[in-house]
Amino acid sequence: MNITKELLEKGSKVIDLGADFRLKDRHDWETIYGMKHSCWDISKGAVYGITELHREELRKSNLIANPGCYSSASILGLAPLIKEDLIDNEKIVIDGLSGTAGAGSELDIAIHHPEISNNLVPYNVVNHRHTYEIEQELGIIGDSKVIVHFTTTYVPITRGILAICHCFPKTKVSRTELLDLYKEYYKDEYFIKIIDIPKEENASWQYVPYPWVNSVSGTNYCHIGLDIDEKRNRIVVFSVLDSIGKGGAHAAVQNMNLMFGLEETLGLKRYGLHPY
């Protein structure tokens, strides 16, 4: 954070992929990162870097706090429901499944091939740091308190994140209405794709009404799909992205493009290798 301070003072613009400037509550930040924040005044001016939600502010910003990968997936997946006040904001359960590239490039036992290759490794299962970002940003969208129950597990894929978001609707709503809502909400967004394949019973299509994480591998896309259990009254939203793409470096490029008045999609149109 001190480097950021220096750079800003010299007139540079900064996009921070780390967590130094993501939270608006200093007490929360200092508690969960276990240190004093040395330049909180700067932090107050940072814009949270989900382009689709803060585009105009980002365009004018000198300091962008790019979100964590789980946060991007979860916030993009839940924003329309929160915006429309459709769900119980204090009972949101998210299981975040992450590929091993999400753990960073450093060697670690949890992503050592002999350990993870036939395995599923839960970690930071309660009070994960990204919880605070998600609650903060959804809280802003909904102008209300939001409580997120968030648990993370490493799975043996390389790239990508699947956020499985369980919500309890306040009123009756159908799968079709929800899909329409999402398509409308994201209708101008190049990098958000709503997966709206009808649910059918034939073998090759029954799995694809929901997003597949391999489709966004290596890209800046976020694919979102959903379903509703009308009998038990639950909405489940699936949001997938590449933790190094839309959940990381690519998202930073998208913000950089904005920040410097470039075409927002510049350098980012690469598609995934999988059709769905």
Add this chain to the structure above:
Amino acid sequence: MNITKELLEKGSKVIDLGADFRLKDRHDWETIYGMKHSCWDISKGAVYGITELHREELRKSNLIANPGCYSSASILGLAPLIKEDLIDNEKIVIDGLSGTAGAGSELDIAIHHPEISNNLVPYNVVNHRHTYEIEQELGIIGDSKVIVHFTTTYVPITRGILAICHCFPKTKVSRTELLDLYKEYYKDEYFIKIIDIPKEENASWQYVPYPWVNSVSGTNYCHIGLDIDEKRNRIVVFSVLDSIGKGGAHAAVQNMNLMFGLEETLGLKRYGLHPY
């Protein structure tokens, strides 16, 4: 089910790995399996085959309805909480992650290697058939209505299931108290192991306070671990087993041993290849 009927009439004992005799509500059964049940009178006499919960009945039974793999993991994982009436029984969220052997031996696009190997494939995401078994059995344990919000996803491991169970406690309780409760509940069970490794910060141990599914691969063991978010008031229980072992054929052997007065562990003591 007709074969079962015939076999019983001839005096055989039957352990059914299919779903014909698992449910106690005929209407539910006929709705979710999409057909008439041809011998409901027999079904009423069937014992649900989770040994740890119905040992004495199973010993005397002629017809055992062995549970689905997700059901075994979820029911064993939640039984102590329900028994002690510690959680909101109508707001249980379970994400079930399954290896590809859980899909059966038939070729299928969702478990075709080029599709699943870098992928996560949600399926039957609402109203999964196992939901009814889980609600039924937990309802019996708790003598109350239970509602389970259950979603399933294929992950690229071969064997094994991880059930991630999110519950909302009614009263304040600590991780240690919960672990003690589980150890007491399963204290006489050979095949249930409570993972009670302290949470520490050093690199090699931070992942192992929770069960690892590769540890039970090829075995009749079910490992259970848990944690609690005291800030947001949530318990998360992890339950792992091999869908072909404790979630399938091995569990049937365990019941067969009981049914025929054999040592319950006969032929089932094989350990997994992983230490945790």
Add this chain to the structure above:
Amino acid sequence: MNITKELLEKGSKVIDLGADFRLKDRHDWETIYGMKHSCWDISKGAVYGITELHREELRKSNLIANPGCYSSASILGLAPLIKEDLIDNEKIVIDGLSGTAGAGSELDIAIHHPEISNNLVPYNVVNHRHTYEIEQELGIIGDSKVIVHFTTTYVPITRGILAICHCFPKTKVSRTELLDLYKEYYKDEYFIKIIDIPKEENASWQYVPYPWVNSVSGTNYCHIGLDIDEKRNRIVVFSVLDSIGKGGAHAAVQNMNLMFGLEETLGLKRYGLHPY
């Protein structure tokens, strides 16, 4: 082949990804494909579609027989050695390792996830059909008889092929001389990259003097590396490509670009996701 005949008669140009027009020996073709060839006169005019070896002919061709994926990797990997007459042409041993996408999109037990995910599956281990293409094309380059001992194995990666080519040099030659030879041979080729990282002993670099197949995933690149056992007198060449990219559809696009006078690299500059 009959469709090709019709298309050619109507004046179309054809790039065939199948095997109908790859071989110059009718007897061989009819023996290994187990049928009569219905239009051998056409086949005689076909150009074998490895761009780097037949660029000028391909530019003028109406019928291009694109190579099999193993063939492309092996021929590109061995061409410089054959051209310079450096090795025993009748004792070439190639182990071809293929990802599961190389098996095609149809469901098959060898690429069913529960079978292949922890497995290595040898298949067509002798007399593989691609052997004939490789022998033919290397024979043309060397103007001599070439015998290739070729064995194939499926490995649990999705995309890509590694051809491990073992050759016995006729004269003393060093690793550096060989690398220089390869770099000279392919110096004008956009899509061929010679991996020439020095062999060092530090942990992070000891593996990367050789090509890594994940680096070419989803691309039209072929990476080639090599080493020499001076004690026992053997050269080993590693050649990697994506069986659907440079070993399939992308190579066809490269030829199409030539055939229609377009920039050869048009639509093909996508890089892999891995740095090495």
Add this chain to the structure above:
Amino acid sequence: MNITKELLEKGSKVIDLGADFRLKDRHDWETIYGMKHSCWDISKGAVYGITELHREELRKSNLIANPGCYSSASILGLAPLIKEDLIDNEKIVIDGLSGTAGAGSELDIAIHHPEISNNLVPYNVVNHRHTYEIEQELGIIGDSKVIVHFTTTYVPITRGILAICHCFPKTKVSRTELLDLYKEYYKDEYFIKIIDIPKEENASWQYVPYPWVNSVSGTNYCHIGLDIDEKRNRIVVFSVLDSIGKGGAHAAVQNMNLMFGLEETLGLKRYGLHPY
């Protein structure tokens, strides 16, 4: 090696899983391990620990040098051919494919999940240390000079090794004759299984005339299969074992059983999880 010396002097018996006592040529040992051997007199008395080849010596030995995993697979796979003097002993090519557990438990970039999971990583591609053991032991069996051209590659499976051994027969021989030879050679061996499934064209069986490495995972078995290319005159032998089982700790237990007069199979009868 100094610890071994001390233990032997105190009257202990030693089974060494390391490489200190495997070679009979001191110059070779000191060259490839890059140090002086401090107790070569002891080394001369060591027995090389492939039970099937040295059973009687092992029974009486105080110091057993257990082989490397690749060495066990290769030597067991080639012994019958060498014994019967059927092949050119100076032109044996072996590709050794190893799962990541073969790299040991220490973290390493080559077996870091994000690097290896969609990858194939060649390493020690010429002059691999195990080459010397293989040449030595096959040389003893054949009472002749043996030259092995050996290359190793990590593949993304956890456990197990596949040695693909290419040999050039001196005389005409059929697949059936070779299989009969192998069955006879190993007819009294509990842990060696010759895979003799006929080659047929139907989909589910065409892959299984050869051994599958997942079948021996976690076991002390070595499965061997083979084929012959009568047109080009090559034999290919496939030998699979678990580098931690028959290629490591289990083989040591087998030798320990012998050394102490116990039943040779004691504690080692565990089967793999896969039928082939």
